[in-house]
Amino acid sequence: MTFIDLRSDTVTKPSAEMRKAMAEAEVGDDVYQEDPTVIELEKLSAEIMGHEAALFVCSGTMGNLVSLLTHCTRGDGAILGINSHIYVNEGGGLSALGGLVPLCVNDDEGIPKPQDVLSYCRPKNVHHAPAKLLCLENTHNACGGVAISPEAFSSMVDLAKSKGLSVHLDGARIFNAAIAWEVEPATYARLVDSVQFCLSKGLGAPMGSVICGNKSYIERARHWRKRVGGGLRQAGVVAAAGIVALKGYRDLANDHEKAKILRDRLANGGVKIAEVSKPTNMVYFEVEDALDVALLAERCKQRGVLFNPTPKKIRLVTHRDVSFEDVEKAAKVILEELRK
Numbered sequence: 001m002t003f004i005d006l007r008s009d010t011v012t013k014p015s016a017e018m019r020k021a022m023a024e025a026e027v028g029d030d031v032y033q034e035d036p037t038v039i040e041l042e043k044l045s046a047e048i049m050g051h052e053a054a055l056f057v058c059s060g061t062m063g064n065l066v067s068l069l070t071h072c073t074r075g076d077g078a079i080l081g082i083n084s085h086i087y088v089n090e091g092g093g094l095s096a097l098g099g100l101v102p103l104c105v106n107d108d109e110g111i112p113k114p115q116d117v118l119s120y121c122r123p124k125n126v127h128h129a130p131a132k133l134l135c136l137e138n139t140h141n142a143c144g145g146v147a148i149s150p151e152a153f154s155s156m157v158d159l160a161k162s163k164g165l166s167v168h169l170d171g172a173r174i175f176n177a178a179i180a181w182e183v184e185p186a187t188y189a190r191l192v193d194s195v196q197f198c199l200s201k202g203l204g205a206p207m208g209s210v211i212c213g214n215k216s217y218i219e220r221a222r223h224w225r226k227r228v229g230g231g232l233r234q235a236g237v238v239a240a241a242g243i244v245a246l247k248g249y250r251d252l253a254n255d256h257e258k259a260k261i262l263r264d265r266l267a268n269g270g271v272k273i274a275e276v277s278k279p280t281n282m283v284y285f286e287v288e289d290a291l292d293v294a295l296l297a298e299r300c301k302q303r304g305v306l307f308n309p310t311p312k313k314i315r316l317v318t319h320r321d322v323s324f325e326d327v328e329k330a331a332k333v334i335l336e337e338l339r340k
């Protein structure tokens with residue numbers, strides 16, 4: 001059976017064009033900075049993000065970890081959204097490996113409230129872990145895949161800077177945010193000190209993320225990447241797919257259209273869709289406590305539709321490997337199974 005896989009945009013497989021580019025990629029030893037394809041990917045990434053330099057890393061988690069380790073030292077505080085991927089889904093790496101202290105703020109709407117960030121900008125005092133860094137996420141995965149507006153983003157960065165904080169953006173899906181607001185990714189990225197974005201999500205590359213920042217930051221990040229075992233050799237083979245992915249980022253608009261169809265169909269069928277001020281490629285909906293989500297997921301799977309059986313709120317993610325027809329079918333299957 002072929003599945004309509006709505007578990008995540010990470011399930012996307014490399015296209016024929018990517019596989020061809022991978023097969024033909026010129027390579028070298030990237031630890032010696034001699035891989036021309038990695039260098040090309042990094043140059044293109046820095047240009048798109050409006051930064052001086054870039055660094056190819058294995059994953060989004062590594063991109064965030066290396067970024068945080070580069071900004072902070074042991075005992076420093078990093079201000080993080082309580083729902084952020086860095087805080088919830090990256091194995092506590094910032095504390096386990098970096099000795100950093102997460103200073104948590106409410107980010108239910110995708111971006112923290114100014115007063116919550118300010119509450120950690122305290123005068124120097126031996127009792128506190130000093131806040132050094134603010135981490136933002138855009139789009140915000142756990143908050144409905146919401147795209148933060150350029151205005152809200154920019155004023156949060158201004159506030160952080162006015163308090164002497166550095167700012168890191170977990171831009172795993174920054175391209176989705178830019179498309180939703182019809183701006184260039186650099187509109188967000190150039191405001192921050194560092195950004196990591198993923199090639200392996202909706203963009204469809206088989207692996208990899210890129211960190212962007214100024215030259216000295218990227219040099220220090222290169223050292224941290226090596227320390228965490230992320231120095232790669234002939235990585236041009238995968239970077240080649242990343243270049244194809246990057247050049248095609250505007251196609252992500254289709255994923256937003258597909259999510260809209262899914263949202264509309266489910267809502268028309270009486271499903272309680274989570275409201276999101278600027279939605280992208282994710283659809284979250286609530287289910288009653290009494291509903292056995294694992295059973296629902298299993299029944300949908302038997303009919304060819306996959307999603308992760310998370311309690312209470314179910315997430316469906318659209319991407320390039322599901323068609324418009326697929327999302328129509330998925331909505332029908334989910335509605336029918338919910339009514340059983």
Ligand SMILES: Cc1ncc(COP(=O)(O)O)c(C=O)c1O
Nearest residue numbers: 059060061062085137141170172
């Ligand atoms: C917002 C966000 N940041 C970071 C990551 C981590 O990326 P990776 O799975 O490549 O480590 C993810 C993964 O889904 C994510 O959604």
